[in-house]
Every structure is written in structure tokens, then in C-alpha cells.
Amino acid sequence: MxxxxxxxxxxxxxxxxxxxxxxxxxxxxxxxxxxxxxxxxxxxxxxxxxxxxxxxxxxxxxxxxxxxxxxxxxxxxxxxxxxxxxxxxxxxxxxxxxxxxxxxxxxxxxxxxxxxxxxxxxxxxxxxxxKGLTWPLLLDSIVGALAAASVMAMILAPVLQAGAGSSTTFEMVVVVIYPVLDLLLISTIGGLMTSRGLDLGPxxxxxxxxxxxxxxADIAYALGTxxxxxxxxxxxxxxxxxxxxxxxxxxxxxxxxxLRHHDRGMPAVTMLMVSTGSAVSVLLIGCQVPIAPLAQALAALTLLLAAAPLLFRNRLLVALATTDDLTGLPNRRGLIRDLRGRLGGRRSGALFFLDLDRFKDVNDALGHDVGDALLVQVGERFARPLTSNDLLARLGGDEFAVFLDGVSLEEALRVARRLEAELAEPVQIGTASLKISVSIGIALTPENGTDIHLLMRKADIAMFRAKSSRSGHHLYSSMDDDGGARKLRMLQELRAALVEGQFELHYQPKVHLPDDAVTSVEALIRWNHPVLGQLPPTSFLPLAEEAGLMPELSTLVLEAAVAQVSRWRADGLIISVAVNLSQSCIQHGLPRQVRTLLTQHHLPPECLMLEITEDMLMGDPAHSAKILAQLRADGIRISIDDFGTGYSSLAYLRDLPADELKLDRSFITAMRSDRRAGGLVGSIIDLAHSLDLRVVAEGVDNAETLLELRALGCDLAQGFHFAKPLPAALVVPWITGHTPVAAVTSATG
The missing domain is CATH 1.20.120 (Four Helix Bundle (Hemerythrin (Met), subunit A))
Incomplete structure (x- = not known):
């Protein structure tokens, strides 16, 4: 069929x-x-x-x-x-x-x-x-046609007057009007071309x-009727x-x-400049030599109407500057403009800042087209519980804002719950059914201030609190300013750092204890803060996790690490890299993302290991196991980081798809002073080997601990005893100059 x-x-x-x-x-x-x-x-x-x-x-x-x-x-x-x-x-x-x-x-x-x-x-x-462009385009067209008609009247008038003896005035008007109508249509098309918004077809x-x-043809006919x-x-x-x-x-x-949008076209003022220039030329010629009064009248009318599109363009520019292109809602400028008349005195109101949870996962897994369609539908849903007197705006990205005029605290909280309920049902985008939630920060006026920017800052702090506590919505209070402003400023700097590329990776070697070979490194992120200098991950990763930025940061680390391994391999250094991932990164699109990345760099899957902390695996073990199983099926190795610090570790260890256990540094540090710690480490090593898992000890800072780990049969180790995390440029020199510890030990013994 x-x-x-x-x-x-x-x-x-x-x-x-x-x-x-x-x-x-x-x-x-x-x-x-x-x-x-x-x-x-x-x-x-x-x-x-x-x-x-x-x-x-x-x-x-x-x-x-x-x-x-x-x-x-x-x-x-x-x-x-x-x-x-x-x-x-x-x-x-x-x-x-x-x-x-x-x-x-x-x-x-x-x-x-x-x-x-x-x-x-x-x-x-x-x-x-x-919308809003039809009349400006038609006015541009009329102005163009009138300018052309004035030039034509100046040129044709003498010829038409010479033949006027055999034709009536009505016949002459009919003959002349055809070229004018032709030029009106041509001018209309010119207006469409300058709009930068339309394609008239192939x-x-x-x-x-x-x-x-x-x-x-019409001009030729007029000249030779x-x-x-x-x-x-x-x-x-x-x-x-x-x-x-x-x-x-x-x-x-x-x-x-x-109707298809495109970005190329003639400059919007081209036709208007040509039209007004033609009209001015006709009037200047009329000052020097006698020309038809009709030509002068048409030129004057052209200049008069030319001012009208400027008014429309001014309105259009204002609308574009205060409107979000994607949703058609007011943007941040539009919100500030509309709020100016609603704040002040004892007039009550509530400002909401709304941020979609894990929106970046949608963009990464399904693409930005689906993400854009989702934002449009979310904006429509947010508009449902609002009245015509309320304001709804899109601030950018996945952030929206709502202002409720003349509401009490109870009414504001009721609307917040209704906004959350609007996203209770999945959003259907094509064949994809997307479940999304929202975090809402609420600031009240006049209680929390009547200054626009102060109120917006407090709503942003409250939204950050709602997101970090996963409470759905949070009402701003003075307690939130205890470190809240500093964290908010740090968060803004963190977002700017992602855009400006202020991060770099350092790599810590992992030494294979039986033969002291170095065939892998762990990628560790550093933030080159423009004011505070280089910051370790502990100073900003918790904030990134709270703010939902970890998927973006992890993607950055993953891409940079894989690219670096590709460069090392091209230089002849065969080495693998381990990358840490948070629970928010363990999503359905992760296996495809990793496969695509390795394919782009022509790398085998065994060159990459993903490290996932134990407590994150326990958050949703079934979901995590499914995603990790897909990665292992593709040849990607999995390491369970910080092993021994979580709950129910042994209950899930058998079922989790993993290749490696990474002992938490707290066990390794305690081995020098606590005999029981050494016994516990030995037991974990034996347990891991019985499950065909390798064991990595991190935080090895001295030779004594290293010798004990060798005796216990530990497979790999990393720590300051070998090397601190190194910039990429120093990794190859370090590996080249690496002296096996076993050789040094035997020589001194």
C-alpha cells in the first residue's frame, strides 16, 4: 500500500x-x-x-x-x-x-x-x-510608489501634454495610473525584503x-499611446x-x-532612503526649472508620509527591546518598565521569580528546539491562573517572573501553589512527554521593599532557597540574607564563569601499584576566579549542585577531558582519564552524549572512566543501575567514588554495574594511627576482588601508607605522595620522569 x-x-x-x-x-x-x-x-x-x-x-x-x-x-x-x-x-x-x-x-x-x-x-x-508590521510595510510601499510617481510625472508630463490634443484628461489619467500601480506593487515587495522577516518563496x-x-510596458504605452x-x-x-x-x-x-523567517535582507532603511531621496531631488529640480505641478505635489506628499513609518519603527523598536522573542512575553526590561508604576507607598504586591528544575537536561537530551517549545508551553501554562492585572515575563533562559498586584500573603502563596500545579501534568512536545517542575521565590511589597532592583534581588534569593531546599516555593525573610546575598553573588559569578570559560582541568596521576605504571589520570576542575584566584572544586561545586548547574559543569569537564586525552594519544601517550559525575548528570541522554563525544574524537571507550559517588548512586539505585549498565555495555568503565561513606553499600554493591571501587581518603588517612582502619581497608579490598572489582586508594600522602596498601593487595593509588593535580601541560613531563617507588624502596633497603 x-x-x-x-x-x-x-x-x-x-x-x-x-x-x-x-x-x-x-x-x-x-x-x-x-x-x-x-x-x-x-x-x-x-x-x-x-x-x-x-x-x-x-x-x-x-x-x-x-x-x-x-x-x-x-x-x-x-x-x-x-x-x-x-x-x-x-x-x-x-x-x-x-x-x-x-x-x-x-x-x-x-x-x-x-x-x-x-x-x-x-x-x-x-x-x-x-504582528505589528503590516501597516509599516504598507506605508513604506506607498511612500515608494509616490516617490516613483513624482519622478514619473516629472519625466512623462511633457510627453503627455504633447499628445493631450488627441486624448481626454480622463484617458491620460488612466494611462498614467497603470505605471503608478505597478510601482506600488514593486515598492510593497521592497518593503517585504527590508522587513528581514519574510521569504516570498523560492x-x-x-x-x-x-x-x-x-x-x-505600461510606461512604454504611456509614452506611445x-x-x-x-x-x-x-x-x-x-x-x-x-x-x-x-x-x-x-x-x-x-x-x-x-511565511518563513530568515535573517538576511536589505537594510530596513534602504527603500525609505531611496524614496525620500527621489522626492527631494524632484523638489530641488522644480526650484531650478519648471516641472509639472503634479510631480511637485507627489514629491511633497512622499516626504510627508515618509515620517509616518518612522513613528511605527520607533514603536516597533521599543516593543522589540522589551519583549522576549521566543514566548512573546515581556523580558527583563519590559518587567522593570511595567513595575515602575506599580511599586511605591503602601500598595501591596508580590514578585515571583520562577526557575524550571533540570531544564538543561531537556536541552542536552532532546535538543534546543524541544527546549524552546517547552518554554513556550510553560509560559502558556503559567498564564492560566493569572488575571489580566497580573504581569508575566520571561527573564531569560528558563527563568520567568510574575508580579501580582494588590494581593495579600495568603493570596500570593495560593497563586504560587497554583503555578506549581500547572506543571503537574507532563508537557507534550511532539512525541516526547516531559515532566518538569518549578522553584518559586516570593518577595512581598512593601514588606520587602519598594525599590524594583531590591525586590528582584530578594525574589532571586528566595528562589535560590526554594531550589536548594527543593520545597517548590519559598517566601523571602530576613534570615535568607545570612549569607544569601554572598551566595547569590557567587552564583552569578559562577554563571558568568561558564559563559566566559574561566574553568580549567588539572589531572592527578593514578599509579598501578604492582608495577608502578601510570596509565590513567583523574580530571579535577579548577575555577580561575578573576578576583579570588584559582579555586578548588570544594569551594563552588556544592553551590553549582544547589543551583542546578552541575550538568553544565560536568559536560564542560567531560568534553575538555576527552579532548585532552585525544591530544595526548596523538602525541603518543596512551592514557585514560577518569571524570567525576554528580547524580543530576545520570540521565537517559548520558550514554548517547558520551558515545557522540568519543566518536567525535575517534577514541575507544576504554580511554574513559566515569566516577560516581556512592551516596548519589543510592539516591535512585534502579535508575542509576540502568544508565550505568548502558554505559558499560558501550565499553565505558565505571568507578564508585568515596566508597564506604554512604549507606547500605554492601546491599547494593553486588547489583551495581561497576569496574572499580575508590576508597574514601578518610580510611587511608586513618591507617597510620588506627590498626582497625587498616583491617577494614584490607577487608574491603578482599571483598572487591571477590566481585572482580579493582580498588583505588586516594589520599596517599606518605610512603608508609603506600607500603601497607601494597601489602594488602590494593590495585591503584593516587595522592600527594606521587603528585598533586597537575595542569595538562605538566602531565607528560611528570609521567616521563616518574621513578617507580618500588625501585627506590629496594635501592634504599
Whole structure:
């Protein structure tokens, strides 16, 4: 059945091309006959070949309308314009009765005039989805058309006056108005091009070319009205213009929806500058030599209307500066602007800061397109429980803000719970069903202040408290300022550090105790703070975990470590690297992320080990075991870090997919002073070996502890006794100069 459907679709497409092929063929014959004949005299064959080309254009348009099932109004309007114009030409030819031409104005002009509003309708339908831009674009078009008309009136007026003796004033107006209407359509297209928001379809140059041919033919007709003969070269402009517009319509129908956003286009002021420059030129020429009063009036009107789009553009710039592009909600500037009139005195209110929990996981696992669609739907859900008097804004990223005007504490808390409840149901994005939650910080006015920035800071502190405590929402209190402001400032600096790349990795060698070989290192992050200097991970990782930044930090470490291993291997150093991951990183997308990263750097899976702390594994052992099993199936090795500090370790050890146990440094440090600590370490080593797990001792700081670990059968060790964490540039020199401890011990013994 699929084969039959595909065959039917191919057949329909083949049939739909027949009118286009016929149109191109007839048009080519028409041009050939026109060039081979006399360009200035009546030729019946050329005339009827021309009308045949127009009828073929009508057929193409009808097929386009049927293809889109009349759902694209720009196709419908464009097809109607071509059909009406062709009907006018058909009437004109049928009314000739052997004459070379009809009078200047005939019944055919009714159809010709109808062509312009229909084409203008096709363009207006195209721009109507650009909210707030339709009138500015139309004004730009009118200004452009008036400027062109003023130039045309200045040039054509003398010629038209010379022929005025044989034509009425009405006939002259009709003759002149056609080029003006052509230029109006061309100016409208110019306005669309400058909008930087629309694509008129894959064949838009044909539309422009068609209207240009119309304008050239109409100007030529105006200049030689008395000498016009049906079938002359002037007709070619109109006929080929109709053909070009029909082919544009066919292209729009085949491409689907015409409204597609793009970033390239002419500068927005280009057409306005050309229009006003033309009008000023006409007025300056009028100051030097006599020109038609109509030209001067049109130029003055052009300059008058040119000021109107500037007003619209100013409003548009203000709207863009205070509106979030993705959701259409006010942004941070818009929120501050709207809050200014609502704070002050004893007027009550509540400001909410809302931050989505683990939103980055959605972006990493499913892509930014899904993340953007999620933000749009979340914004719509947040709007449901709010009244028309409340404010909702998107501050950036996954942060939103709500301001409730004139509410009490109880009402504010009630709205906060309703906002949380809006995300109780999963959000459906395509085939993905996403479960998301939100942390809400609440600051009240006037209790917590009436200054906008102070209130926003306190709402941010409260939101941070809600996120760190996972309480859903938190009401700001003076107790939150106990270190809260410092933590908030540190958090802001941490976010800036992620953007600016202030982190680097150091690597601590892991020594294989049986032969003292160094085949692996552990990657440890350092923060090069611009003021405080280099900070160890203990000074900022807990804050990053509270703020939900650990997935981003872990991704940074993972990518940098894998890239470094790739460089080492390219230089001939075969070494693996261990990377620490937090529980928030153990998500469904992790195996795919790791596979992609290794593939990009052409590395085997055994060059990477992931270290996960024991307590994090215990948080959700079933989920963790599933993800880790997928990683191990791909060849990635797993190490359980800080082993012995968690709960129920032995109960889960058998089922957790792991290759290595890493003894917590507290056991190793205690071995020198506590005999029982040594016995416990020995027991853990024996237990691990019985489960086919290697054991790593971290925090080895002296030779005595190292000798005891060797005696107990420990597999690997790391610590200051061997080396501190080293910058990447010092790892190779250290490994090259590494002297086996066993050799030193035997030499001194």
C-alpha cells in the first residue's frame, strides 16, 4: 500500500508539471516568433500565441490553487489576479474586429485595474502574520510608489501634454495610473525584503521581474499611446509579466507555507532612503526649472508620509527591546518598565521569580528546539491562573517572573501553589512527554521593599532557597540574607564563569601499584576566579549542585577531558582519564552524549572512566543501575567514588554495574594511627576482588601508607605522595620522569 501511495503521489506530481512545461514552451515560442517577426506591426499569429501563453499561465495557477486546496490565500489571490488580467486581454482581442487597437480606455481596463488589488491582497496576506508590521510595510510601499510617481510625472508630463490634443484628461489619467500601480506593487515587495522577516518563496525573483515587465510596458504605452498596435513588442512586457507571476505562484504552492523567517535582507532603511531621496531631488529640480505641478505635489506628499513609518519603527523598536522573542512575553526590561508604576507607598504586591528544575537536561537530551517549545508551553501554562492585572515575563533562559498586584500573603502563596500545579501534568512536545517542575521565590511589597532592583534581588534569593531546599516555593525573610546575598553573588559569578570559560582541568596521576605504571589520570576542575584566584572544586561545586548547574559543569569537564586525552594519544601517550559525575548528570541522554563525544574524537571507550559517588548512586539505585549498565555495555568503565561513606553499600554493591571501587581518603588517612582502619581497608579490598572489582586508594600522602596498601593487595593509588593535580601541560613531563617507588624502596633497603 505504501508503494501504491508513493506511486500515486509521483503520478500527481508529474501531472502537475504538465501545465508548467506547456507554459514555458508556449512562452518560448511566443518570444521566438516576436523576435523573428516585425516588432512594431500587427501579427495575428504572435497575438494568438501570446493569449495562449496567458491561458497556460491561468492553467498553472488553477493547478496551484488545487494543490494547496485553497488553504494558501496568497496563492488564491495571485491566481485570481492572473486570471482576471488574462480575461481582460481575451476581451481586448475579441473586441478588435480587425482593428489594430482599441481606444485608450475600454471595458478591458476594468479587468486590468482588478489585477492590482488582487496582487496587493496576495502580498498583504503574506505579511499579516507579522504582528505589528503590516501597516509599516504598507506605508513604506506607498511612500515608494509616490516617490516613483513624482519622478514619473516629472519625466512623462511633457510627453503627455504633447499628445493631450488627441486624448481626454480622463484617458491620460488612466494611462498614467497603470505605471503608478505597478510601482506600488514593486515598492510593497521592497518593503517585504527590508522587513528581514519574510521569504516570498523560492521564485521571488520571478515575481519582481514580472512586475518590472508590467511597469516597463505600461510606461512604454504611456509614452506611445497613439502609436500602439496590438501584437507589438509592448505586449511582450504584459504577457511575459503574467507568465513570470504564474511561475512564482506555482513555486509558492510547491514550497508550502510562504511565511518563513530568515535573517538576511536589505537594510530596513534602504527603500525609505531611496524614496525620500527621489522626492527631494524632484523638489530641488522644480526650484531650478519648471516641472509639472503634479510631480511637485507627489514629491511633497512622499516626504510627508515618509515620517509616518518612522513613528511605527520607533514603536516597533521599543516593543522589540522589551519583549522576549521566543514566548512573546515581556523580558527583563519590559518587567522593570511595567513595575515602575506599580511599586511605591503602601500598595501591596508580590514578585515571583520562577526557575524550571533540570531544564538543561531537556536541552542536552532532546535538543534546543524541544527546549524552546517547552518554554513556550510553560509560559502558556503559567498564564492560566493569572488575571489580566497580573504581569508575566520571561527573564531569560528558563527563568520567568510574575508580579501580582494588590494581593495579600495568603493570596500570593495560593497563586504560587497554583503555578506549581500547572506543571503537574507532563508537557507534550511532539512525541516526547516531559515532566518538569518549578522553584518559586516570593518577595512581598512593601514588606520587602519598594525599590524594583531590591525586590528582584530578594525574589532571586528566595528562589535560590526554594531550589536548594527543593520545597517548590519559598517566601523571602530576613534570615535568607545570612549569607544569601554572598551566595547569590557567587552564583552569578559562577554563571558568568561558564559563559566566559574561566574553568580549567588539572589531572592527578593514578599509579598501578604492582608495577608502578601510570596509565590513567583523574580530571579535577579548577575555577580561575578573576578576583579570588584559582579555586578548588570544594569551594563552588556544592553551590553549582544547589543551583542546578552541575550538568553544565560536568559536560564542560567531560568534553575538555576527552579532548585532552585525544591530544595526548596523538602525541603518543596512551592514557585514560577518569571524570567525576554528580547524580543530576545520570540521565537517559548520558550514554548517547558520551558515545557522540568519543566518536567525535575517534577514541575507544576504554580511554574513559566515569566516577560516581556512592551516596548519589543510592539516591535512585534502579535508575542509576540502568544508565550505568548502558554505559558499560558501550565499553565505558565505571568507578564508585568515596566508597564506604554512604549507606547500605554492601546491599547494593553486588547489583551495581561497576569496574572499580575508590576508597574514601578518610580510611587511608586513618591507617597510620588506627590498626582497625587498616583491617577494614584490607577487608574491603578482599571483598572487591571477590566481585572482580579493582580498588583505588586516594589520599596517599606518605610512603608508609603506600607500603601497607601494597601489602594488602590494593590495585591503584593516587595522592600527594606521587603528585598533586597537575595542569595538562605538566602531565607528560611528570609521567616521563616518574621513578617507580618500588625501585627506590629496594635501592634504599
Amino acid at each position: 505504501l508503494t501504491e501511495a508513493h506511486g500515486d503521489d509521483t503520478a500527481r506530481r508529474s501531472i502537475s508539471r504538465i501545465p508548467v512545461i506547456a507554459l514555458v514552451t508556449v512562452s518560448a515560442l511566443y518570444v521566438a516568433c516576436l523576435l523573428l517577426g516585425d516588432l512594431a506591426r500587427f501579427d495575428a499569429a504572435v497575438v494568438w500565441l501570446g493569449i495562449t501563453a496567458e491561458l497556460s499561465a491561468v492553467a498553472v495557477c488553477i493547478f496551484a490553487v488545487l494543490r494547496t486546496r485553497r488553504s494558501q490565500w496568497q496563492v488564491v489571490f495571485g491566481a485570481a489576479a492572473v486570471t482576471v488580467y488574462t480575461a481582460g486581454d481575451a476581451y481586448y482581442l475579441s473586441a478588435l474586429n480587425g482593428q489594430h487597437s482599441l481606444s485608450v480606455v475600454s471595458a478591458a481596463d476594468v479587468a486590468y485595474f482588478a489585477f492590482y488589488p488582487l496582487m496587493l491582497g496576495a502580498l498583504v496576506v503574506t505579511v499579516r502574520k507579522l 521564485r521571488w525573483p520571478l515575481l519582481v521581474a514580472g512586475l518590472m515587465l508590467f511597469a516597463i 497613439q502609436d500602439y498596435i496590438a501584437g507589438s513588442v509592448i505586449d511582450a512586457g504584459w504577457i511575459l509579466g503574467v507568465v513570470a507571476i504564474a511561475l512564482w505562484i506555482d513555486g509558492v504552492a510547491r514550497a508550502g507555507a510562504v
